Structures are given as C-alpha cells and as structure tokens.
Amino acid sequence: QSALTQPRSVSGSPGQSVTISCTGTGRDVGGYSYVSWYQQRPGKAPKFMIYDVNKRPSGVPDRFSGSKSGNTASLRISGLQAEDEAHYYCCAYGGTYTFPYWVFGGGTQLTVL
Amino acid sequence: QVQLVESGGDVVQPGGSLTLSCVGSGFTFTDYGIHWVRQAPGKGLEWVAVVWYDGRDKFYGDSVKGRFTISRDNSKDTVQLQMNSLRAEDTAVYYCARGRSSTQDFDFWGQGTLVTVSS
Numbered sequence: 001q002s003a004l005t006q007p008r009s010v011s012g013s014p015g016q017s018v019t020i021s022c023t024g025t026g027r028d029v030g031g032y033s034y035v036s037w038y039q040q041r042p043g044k045a046p047k048f049m050i051y052d053v054n055k056r057p058s059g060v061p062d063r064f065s066g067s068k069s070g071n072t073a074s075l076r077i078s079g080l081q082a083e084d085e086a087h088y089y090c091c092a093y094g095g096t097y098t099f100p101y102w103v104f105g106g107g108t109q110l111t112v113l
Numbered sequence: 114q115v116q117l118v119e120s121g122g123d124v125v126q127p128g129g130s131l132t133l134s135c136v137g138s139g140f141t142f143t144d145y146g147i148h149w150v151r152q153a154p155g156k157g158l159e160w161v162a163v164v165w166y167d168g169r170d171k172f173y174g175d176s177v178k179g180r181f182t183i184s185r186d187n188s189k190d191t192v193q194l195q196m197n198s199l200r201a202e203d204t205a206v207y208y209c210a211r212g213r214s215s216t217q218d219f220d221f222w223g224q225g226t227l228v229t230v231s232s
Contacts, residue, residue, distance in 0.1 A: 001175050003157070034217035038158070045208055045222040046150075046158065052216050089158050093217035100172055102148070102160040102217070 004029065004090055004105035011111040017078040020088055020108045023071055028094030028103055030071035037066060037075045040087045040107075049088075050075060077110070085112045115139040115221045117147075117209050122226030125199055133194040133226060135209030142190040143167070146212035148219060149183065149194050151205035151228075159205075163212060164192060177203075199230045 005023040012018040022029065022037075029035060035053045038046035048057050050066040053073060063079045073092070077084055090105040121133040135147060149161040162173045162183040171183050182195040192209060206227050210219035 032217070036216075036218035038219075040158075045224050046210075046219075047222075048218065048220045051213075051218040051220075057220065091158075091160075091218070100163075100217075101174065102163075104150075104158040104160060107157040 001094070001101050001103055004092060004103055006088075006090060006105035006108045008106070009109040009111065011113055012080045013113045014080050014082065016080050017076060018080065018110065020075045020077075020090075020110070022073040022075070022090035022092075022105045024073075024092050024094070024103065025071055028092040028101075029068065029073050032093050033068070034093035035066065035068060035073040036091045037064075038089045038091065040089065046089065080112050082112050085110055115211065117211060117221060117223035119207065119209050119223045119226040122207065122228050124229045124231060126232050127200060127230055129199050129230070130195070130197045131199065131228060132196070133207055133209075133228070135192045135194075135223060137190045137192075137211070140211070143187050146214055147185065147192040148210045148212045149192075150208045150210055150219070150222075151203075152208070152225075153202070153205040156205075161207070162194065165214070196228070199228075201230050204228060204230045 037050035040046045053068045054066040095101045116138045148163045164183045168185045180198045185192040206225040208225045209223045211221040
C-alpha cells in the first residue's frame, strides 16, 4: 500500500494547460480503472473531481480531464483559472475483492501564476 | 443535500483511546459504504478504513490495522471509528467520506475532526 507518486508542484499561467501525473503499480493504478482525483483548497475538505480515470461528476467543468496509461494516471487542467489553485490528489483502488485498499498520491500543489 | 458530519476529535495522550463519529443525512445511508480518510498537519491524504453498506465487511489501512475498529449503526445513520493505542503519528484531521462501490471513489466528504495525540 505504498503512496502513489505525484509531482510536488506544478504551475501555469491563466489560460494555459497543466498536467499532473500519478504513478502507482500494477496492483492499483495499472490493475483497475478505479482512479479518482480530488481538489483541496487550504482548510477545506477534498472535492471530488474525476472518477473511473476520466469521468467528471456533475458540476465539474470540462476543463478537467483524466487519462491513464499503464501504471500512470494523469489529470489535465486546461484554460487555467485563478480558482484552480489548490492541492490535487489522485487515488486508486487496489488489492483484491477480499483484501481491498485505497491509496492516495502525495498531492500536487498547483500554482496559477 | 448530502451531508456528512464528523465529531469526537480531541487531544489524547499516547497510548490512549478515542472514538470518532460520522453522521450522514440527505441520502439513503444503507446504499453506501463509509470511509475514514485522514490528513496529518501539512501532509497528504491517507485512507484509514471502510465499512460496507451492511456493516459486515470492514477493511483497514496497514498503519491502523489491529488498533482501529470501524463500525456502523444504520438505525442512526452513523459510522464510528474506535481508535486505540494512539500514537503521535495518528495526529491528523479525520474525514469521513461516502464511498461508491461501483466506482470505488469518495463522492462526498465531511468537514473533518481534529485528533491530536500528545502528552
């Protein structure tokens, strides 16, 4: 159950695009399509942004998109806005039906310049 | 609207015990698993435990296995986390989150409750 690997920080100017990677193993990220992403602003609870690798819950702008290749998932944010500045965490389901686990990445600080 | 409200956070000495509660409203409680996720000060999120919709199956993260116990009372729409043998490294904000078994994610979160383990 080792934490997934994310870059500590990324940055971009308003209107630009950024991509945040999330690397796990064949037992979690690579083993299932159950990758989700969460946005967290300072002092607030995480907010659900992406599920099933690339699906958006109702109310999440289509500027947010997800993908996966092998053991690495990615979150792309296009048309950056000041309000996107936050920490982003990936999460993957892993293990087996009888011994499941959920593992988060270490988090990535997005700075909008 | 969906709401999850945690309570029970406190300051406790190392080796001590504490019980957290999470009350759900605005949804059919028995349709969902409930997770606990924690966040140490200035650190990232860590999955702690889950109890399935009917309370029969429970799973734990490696760092709390054998010390924490999760349970639920569907008659009160409540999930509890009993924490024993607390250590300094258990200091964190503890969030409860609604889990969707079909997609293995957390679609709604509470605001969290702070547990501080210190002498």
